[in-house]
Amino acid sequence: MMLLIGQGERIVPIGPPEPRHCPGCETVTDFQPRLRYKYGSLDLLFGFSYGKRYELACTRCEHGWILDTRLTERELGKVPIPFHLRFGLPVMLAVLAFLGAAAYAVRHPG
Numbered sequence: 001m002m003l004l005i006g007q008g009e010r011i012v013p014i015g016p017p018e019p020r021h022c023p024g025c026e027t028v029t030d031f032q033p034r035l036r037y038k039y040g041s042l043d044l045l046f047g048f049s050y051g052k053r054y055e056l057a058c059t060r061c062e063h064g065w066i067l068d069t070r071l072t073e074r075e076l077g078k079v080p081i082p083f084h085l086r087f088g089l090p091v092m093l094a095v096l097a098f099l100g101a102a103a104y105a106v107r108h109p110g
């Protein structure tokens with residue numbers, strides 16, 4: 001069995017930019033609300049995410065603020081991370097457990 005193992009970081013915009021005064025640019029710029037998270041994956045089906053962080057960042061200089069996770073998710077009504085990265089690990093463990101049980105049953109019929 002061959003597994004493709006990958007990892008990376010994703011930044012997902014979670015809403016329209018809003019104008020704010022940026023201390024970095026010293027002017028009013030667009031601030032993008034976004035979700036940043038890291039993920040690891042075993043092939044394309046199974047993975048996991050970690051280091052989830054909501055932030056509001058200046059689109060010019062990246063200066064920004066960290067948003068409250070619970071408050072932001074309540075406003076969004078969902079977590080914008082793909083299903084397989086959110087729940088891939090438990091699914092993978094369940095599949096392995098199932099395969100293990102099936103292999104055991106084949107070797108020990110009855």
Ligand SMILES: [Zn+2]
Nearest residue numbers: 022025058061
């Ligand atoms: Zn800025």
